Amino acid sequence: MASDVPMTPELEQIDGEIQDIFRALQNGFQKMDKIKDSNRQAKQLEDLTGKMKECKRLIKEFDRILKDEESKNPPEVNKQLNDRKQYMIKELNSYVTLRKTYQSSLGNNKRVELFDMGATSSEPAADDNIQMASAMTNQQLIDSGRNQMDQTDEAIARSKMVAVVAQTVEVGSQTATTLTQQTEQMKRIGNELDSVHFSLKKASQLVKEIGRQVATD
Structure with missing residues (x-):
């Protein structure tokens, strides 16, 4: 998602790094279905989890700078920047949900570290409720469903x-x-x-x- 929101150079840099991570996550999850070995799948999922944690850190930094500059910006600019932040949160949560799907299919019961920023508040929230699958894109839902069906077929065959x-x-x-x-x-x-x-x-x-x-x- 390209942005035409007015930002300071510092916010622009963080925004660019976040978009790079989103592209890497998209490509990484597309490769998951092509990997048949469960150990390699687990390693790929671990790498993607590291990228999500880094993305979470960057969004928090984006939010911190946004609050520091809030008093200097016109209301409409602050609204655009907050909308941009909420887009980042929603996008990251869609990958968190996708990660849970693959993690479950691999039999890994480790707790997923959920993103802790609210969907409507400008303040980071402590609520770690699981995000709904509606945050996922249609292609991600289709790929996730196919993967789960393949896993089920293999379990039935075994x-x-x-x-x-x-x-x-x-x-x-x-x-x-x-x-x-x-x-x-x-x-x-x-x-x-x-x-x-x-x-x-x-x-x-x-x-x-x-x-x-x-x-x-």
Whole structure:
């Protein structure tokens, strides 16, 4: 957002540095969806968080100088400068909200350091209430939604894989138990057949012996 608000050289310099950070944040979050490795995503998010903290510091400095010069400026100029500050706050809060979305998807539960300047007051506020997602741009909302859907799809796929593996292990265990029981049953049948064969052999010998005795008599 280009500014045609009348500023002192000091305010212009701070404003320019803040706009540079906003461009860096925009490019940085656009790269997040292209990074597939979670460790690299976490590192990228850490770098972006550092930029947001620096931006927060600069906006506070902008606000401090604005108050120092307030008595020297006409009311309309003060209003324009305050509107400029509120634009910066809203823009930064949109990136804070976007950061929370990516942080949640990475399973990082660290508390987000929220920007502590009110939306309508010229004084910095201590209220750290979470800013609404309405502060995000449409493209940021779309990108954030797509990222969350991708994360959900991956989680579902992992859950299905775990379920299949567990089911396979259970079937394998049941099959092994059944095979063990069948093996023991086969051994018992084999033993019984051996016993029958031995009995038949003894009976055959007895029959032959009786036959010889009859022939002799």
